Amino acid sequence: DIQMTQSPSSLSAYVGDRVTIACRASQSINNYLNWYQQSPGQAPKLVIYLASNLQSGVPSRFSGGGSGTDFTLSISGLQPEDFATYYCQQTYTTPLTFGGGTNVEIK
């Protein structure tokens, strides 16, 4: 199975900050990498698909990049509703595996 490792596992930031979350795959997955946002008690929400494509309805302050094994999710100008847990997921091959999550907290 492909292992997905996210870093950091948690971070604290102020409203308005820019944050970047990293995700590393245990082998190359080309650009088959998606990002999800999950608020407490809610189902996850797709934010970015195929590494860098913004899902419909998601604000443009979210951006994704990377290919191969190393990927990033950036949020510029954090808003109160962005404080949540973020997961990466590879869809290169089954089993489709998720990273462990990054909790973005308000400082």
Added chain:
Amino acid sequence: QVQLVQSGAEVTKPGASVKVSCKASGYTFTDHFIHWVRQAPGHGLEWMGWINPNSGGTNYAQKFQGWVTMTGDTSINTVYMEVRLRSEDTAVYYCARGNGPGVNYYGVDVWGQGTTVTVSS
């Protein structure tokens, strides 16, 4: 609007089976795969498998082979996930729609509300 509505919470004992339903509306049911993902309390997301509602074909994570069965009923736009439970299977179980017709590369874009399954003796 596009939505997936799941069946209600379940409380059951180890060794029993539970069948969770996921009813789709607002789109052509047979165009999109349905995935199942679970989340144990305080833990991350775990992919269980997918079903192609058009063909009935399935793909399970090896961990769940022999424990999980995914089926669909195109007459009522509903998929089911039946799982034989162990004590460590307490979790919220989500169904989610493949993002893009007939493919799984683009992640999942619509999620059910989740079904809490509690396993306790």
